[in-house]
Amino acid sequence: MDLLLTYDVDTTTPEGARRLRRVAKLCEGYGLRVQKSVFEIVADEAGLLRLLASMDATIDADSDSIRIYRLPHNGLTSVETRGIAQLQSHRDDLVV
């Protein structure tokens, strides 16, 4: 399924800056970064559960915010983009 993950990590402390780097690194293992704090992810339910478990172990639940949206089928191929934003290919069969 196509997912969109967005995060706000409180970076007012050195620990926060460290968490931000860890959250980004974790997300890089699951999808493609499309903006500073936005990742497009293709995963199955098991992958999503693994990601959520790792996220729980990484963030500070009292100050950080993680949101994961389920997109429609192939929702990542029909994004309205403006400026330097570009569509990303997530599946090999989309590459011509």
Add this chain to the structure above:
Amino acid sequence: MDLLLTYDVDTTTPEGARRLRRVAKLCEGYGLRVQKSVFEIVADEAGLLRLLASMDATIDADSDSIRIYRLPHNGLTSVETRGIAQLQSHRDDLVV
């Protein structure tokens, strides 16, 4: 329809910082801010077109990035959240 708008505005210049404020203000007229650069929006096609036209007139297309994702029906009510992230009510009939 349920939309998710995310943006990265290049704030390395005073003009960029100004654009960032304008983009945020524009989005506030259409939806609810859920993270620093993420807005949840409920709009029809006409509203989306108006928003895109205003966005085109606001951003620097060579340095800013705007992405708008179409979510499934009621996609804003089934967001996976972690930490301080909370579900938002966008429709009056959802308020008990």
